[in-house]
Amino acid sequence: MSDNTILIKDAFILNRQKIQSLLIKNDLICEISDEIDESGVDKIIDAKGKILLPGFINTHTHLSMTLFRGLADDLSLDSWLNDHIWPMEANLNGEYCYIGALLGAVELIKSGTTTFSDMYFYMEDVARAVDEAGIRAVLSYGMIDFGDAEKREAEIKENLTLFENCNGMADGRIKVFFGPHSPYTASEELLIKVRELADEYNMGIHIHVSETQKEINDISAEKGLRPFEYLDKIGFLGPDVVAAHSVWLSDEEIEIIKKNDVKISHNPCSNMKLASGIAPVSKLIENDICVSIGTDGASSNNNLDLIEELKTASLLQKVSTLDPKVLTSDEAIEMATIKGAEALGIDDEVGSIEVGKKADIILIDTDSANMVPDSTNLSSNIIYSANGSNVDTTICNGKILMENKKLTVLDEQAIYDKARQAIKELKEAI
Amino acid sequence: MSDNTILIKDAFILNRQKIQSLLIKNDLICEISDEIDESGVDKIIDAKGKILLPGFINTHTHLSMTLFRGLADDLSLDSWLNDHIWPMEANLNGEYCYIGALLGAVELIKSGTTTFSDMYFYMEDVARAVDEAGIRAVLSYGMIDFGDAEKREAEIKENLTLFENCNGMADGRIKVFFGPHSPYTASEELLIKVRELADEYNMGIHIHVSETQKEINDISAEKGLRPFEYLDKIGFLGPDVVAAHSVWLSDEEIEIIKKNDVKISHNPCSNMKLASGIAPVSKLIENDICVSIGTDGASSNNNLDLIEELKTASLLQKVSTLDPKVLTSDEAIEMATIKGAEALGIDDEVGSIEVGKKADIILIDTDSANMVPDSTNLSSNIIYSANGSNVDTTICNGKILMENKKLTVLDEQAIYDKARQAIKELKEAI
Numbered sequence: 062m063s064d065n066t067i068l069i070k071d072a073f074i075l076n077r078q079k080i081q082s083l084l085i086k087n088d089l090i091c092e093i094s095d096e097i098d099e100s101g102v103d104k105i106i107d108a109k110g111k112i113l114l115p116g117f118i119n120t121h122t123h124l125s126m127t128l129f130r131g132l133a134d135d136l137s138l139d140s141w142l143n144d145h146i147w148p149m150e151a152n153l154n155g156e157y158c159y160i161g162a163l164l165g166a167v168e169l170i171k172s173g174t175t176t177f178s179d180m181y182f183y184m185e186d187v188a189r190a191v192d193e194a195g196i197r198a199v200l201s202y203g204m205i206d207f208g209d210a211e212k213r214e215a216e217i218k219e220n221l222t223l224f225e226n227c228n229g230m231a232d233g234r235i236k237v238f239f240g241p242h243s244p245y246t247a248s249e250e251l252l253i254k255v256r257e258l259a260d261e262y263n264m265g266i267h268i269h270v271s272e273t274q275k276e277i278n279d280i281s282a283e284k285g286l287r288p289f290e291y292l293d294k295i296g297f298l299g300p301d302v303v304a305a306h307s308v309w310l311s312d313e314e315i316e317i318i319k320k321n322d323v324k325i326s327h328n329p330c331s332n333m334k335l336a337s338g339i340a341p342v343s344k345l346i347e348n349d350i351c352v353s354i355g356t357d358g359a360s361s362n363n364n365l366d367l368i369e370e371l372k373t374a375s376l377l378q379k380v381s382t383l384d385p386k387v388l389t390s391d392e393a394i395e396m397a398t399i400k401g402a403e404a405l406g407i408d409d410e411v412g413s414i415e416v417g418k419k420a421d422i423i424l425i426d427t428d429s430a431n432m433v434p435d436s437t438n439l440s441s442n443i444i445y446s447a448n449g450s451n452v453d454t455t456i457c458n459g460k461i462l463m464e465n466k467k468l469t470v471l472d473e474q475a476i477y478d479k480a481r482q483a484i485k486e487l488k489e490a491i
Numbered sequence: 492m493s494d495n496t497i498l499i500k501d502a503f504i505l506n507r508q509k510i511q512s513l514l515i516k517n518d519l520i521c522e523i524s525d526e527i528d529e530s531g532v533d534k535i536i537d538a539k540g541k542i543l544l545p546g547f548i549n550t551h552t553h554l555s556m557t558l559f560r561g562l563a564d565d566l567s568l569d570s571w572l573n574d575h576i577w578p579m580e581a582n583l584n585g586e587y588c589y590i591g592a593l594l595g596a597v598e599l600i601k602s603g604t605t606t607f608s609d610m611y612f613y614m615e616d617v618a619r620a621v622d623e624a625g626i627r628a629v630l631s632y633g634m635i636d637f638g639d640a641e642k643r644e645a646e647i648k649e650n651l652t653l654f655e656n657c658n659g660m661a662d663g664r665i666k667v668f669f670g671p672h673s674p675y676t677a678s679e680e681l682l683i684k685v686r687e688l689a690d691e692y693n694m695g696i697h698i699h700v701s702e703t704q705k706e707i708n709d710i711s712a713e714k715g716l717r718p719f720e721y722l723d724k725i726g727f728l729g730p731d732v733v734a735a736h737s738v739w740l741s742d743e744e745i746e747i748i749k750k751n752d753v754k755i756s757h758n759p760c761s762n763m764k765l766a767s768g769i770a771p772v773s774k775l776i777e778n779d780i781c782v783s784i785g786t787d788g789a790s791s792n793n794n795l796d797l798i799e800e801l802k803t804a805s806l807l808q809k810v811s812t813l814d815p816k817v818l819t820s821d822e823a824i825e826m827a828t829i830k831g832a833e834a835l836g837i838d839d840e841v842g843s844i845e846v847g848k849k850a851d852i853i854l855i856d857t858d859s860a861n862m863v864p865d866s867t868n869l870s871s872n873i874i875y876s877a878n879g880s881n882v883d884t885t886i887c888n889g890k891i892l893m894e895n896k897k898l899t900v901l902d903e904q905a906i907y908d909k910a911r912q913a914i915k916e917l918k919e920a921i
Contacts, residue, residue, distance in 0.1 A: 131867060131868070131872050131875065132866070132867055133867065134866070135815060135816055135819040136816065137815055164860075164863060171860045171861075172861075330806060333806035333807065334815065334875070336810055336815040337810075338810065338813070362875070363871065363872075364861045364876045364877075366861065366878070369802075369878065372799075375764075376760060377807075379763055379764060379766045380767070380768065382766070383768070384766055386565055428907060430594075430598040430903065431602075431795070433907045433911065434910055434911050435561070435911070436560060436793070437561060437562060437563065438564070441564045441793065442561050445792070445794070447794075448799065448878040449878070450878065450880035450881075451880075473860065480863050481864050481865070
């Protein structure tokens with residue numbers, strides 16, 4: 062098979078702060094320079110007036126829950142879960158999760174995200190959607206045992222089966238992590254077993270930690286320790302752990318996170334919408350802790366737009382610390398690119414624009430009402446002025462998934478129709 | 492001249508919670524019903540799958556400052572103003588302000604705002620842009636005297652000249668308010684004089700109040716009173732006053748605001764980005780105070796997207812009160828529609844979809860990746876899932892300004908080119 066080549070001409074390459082061209086050969090970035098020979102190139106993209114940056118990385122979501130967008134809002138977490146989300150989840154099946162994941166994938170591609178890290182159920186069906194959509198994913202099965210030994214075995218088996226069936230599939234675009242749900246839904250035995258198996262299989266771990274004050278109180282009451290103290294004590298933590306939320310942290314816990322090189326997935330919109338609290342992100346960054354960004358599920362956000370998430374993250378840190386200099390637009394861009402890749406342990410492959418890395422690339426159009434004039438530092442235009450709709454082109458693993466805002470792989474209208482039918486059936490089933 | 496009619500067919504009319512059609516005759520909404528006779532209608536808009544609501548009202552901005560988008564970010568307020576904004580403003584002229592206002596108008600129309608309330612300089616040039624753009628505006632000249640009697644006379648004259656020349660222009664789409672800049676830049680004499688003249692001319696008043704802690708400290712030191720206490724004492728307050736920001740409020744000041752029926756313009760993105768603080772909006776709403784929404788200038792936001800502003804407002808209240816039930820999506824929609832109209836004293840004309848009101852109408856497309864499926868309450872899709880790019884059609888005063896996301900009146904590309912040239916010249920002039 063001959064090589065497939067794409068030349069992106071005259072883009073403003075954000076991390077180089079200059080206009081250059083970039084050549085993709087198959088799945089890789091193979092050249093970046095002022096002039097690249099066009100002869101024999103299969104496809105040329107004119108990127109004049111466009112900003113080129115790595116595809117965004119969303120390190121915490123539940124993609125199939127895109128079906129539950131706007132199902133219930135403006136409620137306490139308890140009522141939202143008990144009265145609305147859990148009753149719907151009781152009737153989910155693989156097909157619904159597949160459709161929900163496809164719907165989410167359309168939104169990810171349209172808003173410039175090429176990699177997401179997911180935790181949910183029916184994950185082989187999510188993998189099927191990822192394969193079709195052409196995006197990159199880290200998938201984990203949400204394991205919950207509530208201390209039940211039989212359930213624990215079954216949950217571990219489910220996550221290991223996912224690993225065996227899906228790790229490395231879709232041309233290597235899919236990796237599988239363990240997904241122990243949280244320290245309050247997964248028993249100490251489960252967490253210890255996951256740590257052993259993660260080391261044995263060289264798998265990462267995706268977990269919710271310290272999302273709400275209630276969680277801190279409950280774990281403190283049960284274990285006599287705060288969540289990260291408890292996880293540290295049982296030897297669960299390590300550089301392969303991505304802790305989503307991490308809202309309520311003591312200084313001692315920040316030390317524990319740093320010592321163990323735990324990666325954080327910050328989810329500001331969800332934390333604000335559910336009134337969970339404000340994570341001390343600028344303090345974490347000051348401590349050289351790897352903080353990435355995630356949207357959480359669309360049912361508590363209610364979208365998957367990482368640009369909006371980054372603006373919210375930055376503004377929330379500024380106002381909560383009363384310091385406008387914290388979480389700059391440059392730092393925000395890093396959270397959604399290289400820090401995301403580091404969090405997921407794939408920074409040798411993605412997260413920056415460099416020769417030899419996978420061609421996960423987006424172009425952002427500056428010729429839009431909300432982007433004129435160019436800011437002095439173009440990362441400001443992206444973080445503070447843009448939203449996901451300004452993304453013009455999305456490429457993952459060297460394949461164009463969207464060009465000039467038109468999807469090239471997925472049939473969005475068909476997916477919208479299926480998603481509407483799915484939620485209609487799920488609502489009727491209650 | 493014969494009547495001009497537009498029929499909007501089969502829209503989901505948000506405030507009626509049902510699908511109906513709406514007929515516009517000239518500048519007015521003249522019928523809303525299940526079936527409207529199409530014969531003789533000049534223009535039919537098929538609104539199937541679209542949500543119809545009033546054009547948004549942005550009650551605090553500085554439209555010409557759209558030129559300064561991304562000029563300087565991640566800085567303290569002092570450095571941002573002294574080192575970046577003021578040096579640029581020193582070289583402004585009427586033509587630059589006109590171009591900046593046109594650029595802002597493009598963004599307003601594209602994101603569904605049909606009315607804005609502005610305070611800046613060269614306001615007759617802003618009026619010229621409003622006239623051309625076809626939108627609605629309340630314009631005020633930003634009066635600053637710092638206690639200088641001669642300057643005071645000149646500033647008052649400037650604002651009155653604006654009133655004489657522009658109030659009622661553009662088919663009545665332009666109203667003129669007084670714009671005393673703030674209680675720390677306008678002297679007590681100026682504020683008292685403005686109050687007298689506002690009563691005499693029946694003009695509203697647009698002012699910044701209680702934006703930063705420093706302002707509270709400075710005014711308390713000088714006057715022995717907090718800003719709203721001081722303004723109340725000198726008889727400045729009334730139902731015709733729109734106070735932008737209003738971040739730092741004591742319970743006594745909330746009482747004063749309520750007693751005087753002062754209208755608030757809440758600007759969350761600017762308050763967060765400049766680390767000014769979090770306004771107690773849910774408490775104000777609980778007290779039946781009229782709270783509208785504003786973006787402030789694009790230089791401290793950095794866009795004019797009211798949908799984004801409303802989501803930020805809602806999420807910020809939820810997390811700062813730790814109550815997810817406050818500032819619901821329905822309340823957020825009100826802030827940008829009827830509450831904005833009340834704030835500007837134009838609720839007899841705009842701010843709701845009713846027969847007899849001006850035809851200021853927008854359509855939001857639900858057939859987009861971030862809008863599927865329909866939320867249980869469609870205001871949730873608008874506030875929590877959408878952004879300005881989901882606005883499909885914008886009509887002001889019965890005239891279509893954007894249809895299917897294409898501007899019909901302004902030439903956006905020409906405006907972008909002029910804006911880029913203007914900021915280039917302004918940067919070179921420093």
